[in-house]
Amino acid sequence: MLCLTADRLYALLDGDLSPAEKTSVDLHLSVCEACRFALAAQQQIAEAAAGLPPFEVPADFAAGIMARIPASAARAGSRFRGWRIAFAAGAATVAMGLGLTAIFSGRGVSALLQDAAAAFGGYLHDAANFFGKGLKVLLLAGKIAGEIAGQILATLRTVAGSAGPETQAVLAAGSAAILITGGLFLRRRISVSERPHEN
Amino acid sequence: MLEDKRSSGPDDQKLVRRVLRGDQGAFETIVRKYQQPMLNYVSRMVHEREMALDVSQEVFLRAYASLSSFRPEYKFSTWLFRIASNYLIDDWRKKKVSTVSLDQPVDGDDDGCYLQVADEKASVARDLEMKELRTRLEKAIERLPVHLRELFVWRHVTGMSYEEMADIKKLPVGTVKNRVFQAKEMMRKILEERPCSA
Numbered sequence: 001m002l003c004l005t006a007d008r009l010y011a012l013l014d015g016d017l018s019p020a021e022k023t024s025v026d027l028h029l030s031v032c033e034a035c036r037f038a039l040a041a042q043q044q045i046a047e048a049a050a051g052l053p054p055f056e057v058p059a060d061f062a063a064g065i066m067a068r069i070p071a072s073a074a075r076a077g078s079r080f081r082g083w084r085i086a087f088a089a090g091a092a093t094v095a096m097g098l099g100l101t102a103i104f105s106g107r108g109v110s111a112l113l114q115d116a117a118a119a120f121g122g123y124l125h126d127a128a129n130f131f132g133k134g135l136k137v138l139l140l141a142g143k144i145a146g147e148i149a150g151q152i153l154a155t156l157r158t159v160a161g162s163a164g165p166e167t168q169a170v171l172a173a174g175s176a177a178i179l180i181t182g183g184l185f186l187r188r189r190i191s192v193s194e195r196p197h198e199n
Numbered sequence: 200m201l202e203d204k205r206s207s208g209p210d211d212q213k214l215v216r217r218v219l220r221g222d223q224g225a226f227e228t229i230v231r232k233y234q235q236p237m238l239n240y241v242s243r244m245v246h247e248r249e250m251a252l253d254v255s256q257e258v259f260l261r262a263y264a265s266l267s268s269f270r271p272e273y274k275f276s277t278w279l280f281r282i283a284s285n286y287l288i289d290d291w292r293k294k295k296v297s298t299v300s301l302d303q304p305v306d307g308d309d310d311g312c313y314l315q316v317a318d319e320k321a322s323v324a325r326d327l328e329m330k331e332l333r334t335r336l337e338k339a340i341e342r343l344p345v346h347l348r349e350l351f352v353w354r355h356v357t358g359m360s361y362e363e364m365a366d367i368k369k370l371p372v373g374t375v376k377n378r379v380f381q382a383k384e385m386m387r388k389i390l391e392e393r394p395c396s397a
Contacts, residue, residue, distance in 0.1 A: 010380045014361075041387055048332045049355035055238035055251065062230040065259045066223065 004028065004035050013042055211275035218266055226266075230259050233279060236357050240280070243340050243352045244287055254290070258283045277366045280359075284349060284367060291345060332390070339389040347382035354379050 004012075004025065011017050012025055029036050058064075102109050160168055211232075217225035237258065242251035261282050269278055340348055353359040353367075361379070365372045 006380055006384055007377070010376070010383065014376075041390075042383060044329075044332065045336065045383065045386055045390065046355055048329060048336050049351070050358070051329070052333055052337065052356055054235060055242045057234050057238055058252070061234055061238075061252065061256075062227050065230050065256050065263075066227050068256070068260060069223065069226070069263055 003032060004038070009035075009038060009042065012039070013046070212271050215266060215269055215271070215275060218263070226263055229262075229275075233259075233276065237279070237283060240349075240352055240357055241283060241287070243337075243356060244345070244349060246341055254286065255283075258286050261286065274363070274366070277363055280353075281367045287345075287349075335390055336386075339386055342389055343382055343385055347378060347385060350375060350379050351382035351386065354382075 008017070008021075008025065012022065017025060029039065099109075101107075101112055105112075156171070160171060163171075211229070214225045214229050218229070234255070237255050238251060241255045241258070242248065245251050245254060258279070262279055265282075269275065340351065343351060350364060350368075353364050354361070361372050361375050364379075365375045368375060
C-alpha cells in the first residue's frame with residue numbers, strides 16, 4: 001500500500017473510514033514510520049488546539065450588552081404584553097360578572113346579554129346627544145372668537161393706517177416676534193416628546 | 200458539538216420566544232450561554248482582546264435586533280455564528296483584508312490534497328512539549344488565511360461538527376471537510392518551520 005493521502009489520514013482521525021479501509025490503513029501504519037509520524041503530528045495539533053486556554057470573559061460582558069439594548073425595544077414588547085393582560089383581565093371580569101348575575105337572578109345568560117345590549121344602546125344614544133351639544137357649543141365659541149379676531153384686525157388696520165412709518169415698523173417687528181416665539185415653543189414641545197427614553 | 204456542551208437550562212427556542220414576548224432577561228441568558236464560545240472564536244479571528252470584545256458585543260446586538268427573523272426550524276447556535284462570521288467578513292472587506300469568497304472555489308477543494316509526509320527531523324511530534332506547542336499554535340492560527348482559520352478554530356477550538364460548520368457557511372459538508380484538511384496541513388507546515396524563522 002502507498003503512503004496515506006491527507007484525506008485518508010484525516011478520515012482516519014475523524015473515524016470516517018470503513019472497517020475494511022481502517023484495517024488496511026492500520027496495516028500500512030504498522031510498517032511505515034513516516035505515516036506514523038504524520039498521524040502523530042496531526043493528533044498532537046488537534047490535542048493542543050482543543051486545550052488552548054479559553055478567552056477570559058469579563059464578568060460584566062453580558063450586562064454591557066444588555067445596557068446597550070434600547071429600552072424602547074424592550075418596552076414595546078412589555079407594553080404589548082401589558083395591553084394583552086389588561087384585555088384578558090377585563091374579559092374575565094365581564095364573564096365572571098355575567099355568570100354570577102345569571103346564577104343569582106336565575107335568568108339565562110342570553111337574556112342578560114340582551115339587557116346589557118339594550119342598556120349599552122341607551123348609553124350610546126345619550127353619548128351621541130352629549131357630543132352633539134358639545135359640538136354646537138364649540139361652533140358657537142369659534143364664531144365668537146372669529147368676530148373678536150375680526151374686530152382686533154380692524155382696529156390694528158385703523159391704527160396702522162393713521163400711524164407713521166416708525167410705528168408701523170414697531171408693530172410689524174412685534175407681530176414677527178410673537179409668531180417666532182410661538183413657533184419655537186411648539187417645536188420644543190414636539191422634539192421633547194419624540195426623544196427616545198433613557199434607561 | 201456546540202449545543203451538547205451547553206445543553207443545561209432552557210433550550211434556545213424557548214429563550215427566543217421569551218425574548219420576542221419582551222423578556223429581556225431571556226436574552227441575557229442567551230448571551231451568557233454563548234459568550235464563551237463566541238469570544239473563543241472571535242478572539243482567534245481578530246487577535247486583539249478589546250476588538251474581540253467589541254465585535255462579540257456587536258454580534259449579540261445584531262442578533263437581538265434581528266431575532267424576529269430567526270426561524271425556529273434552524274439551530275440558534277448556527278444562526279448566531281453565521282451572524283458573527285458575516286460580521287467579520289464585512290469588517291475585513293471594509294478594511295480591505297484579503298479574504299476568499301465563500302462561493303469561490305478554493306484550491307484543493309476538489310482535488311485530493313496529498314499528504315506532505317512529515318520530515319522526521321522537523322516533525323512536531325518529536326520535540327515540542329505540549330505547552331510550547333500551544334503557544335506556537337496560537338501564533339500559527341494568526342498566519343492561516345481567514346477562510347481556513349475560521350474553520351480550523353470552529354473545528355478544533357470551539358468543537359463544532361462538520362455539519363454545523365456546513366450549515367453556518369451554507370456549503371456542502373465535503374467542501375468544509377476539505378478546507379479543514381487544508382487548514383490542518385497548512386498548520387502542520389507552519390509548525391514545522393524553525394521557531395526562529397516563525
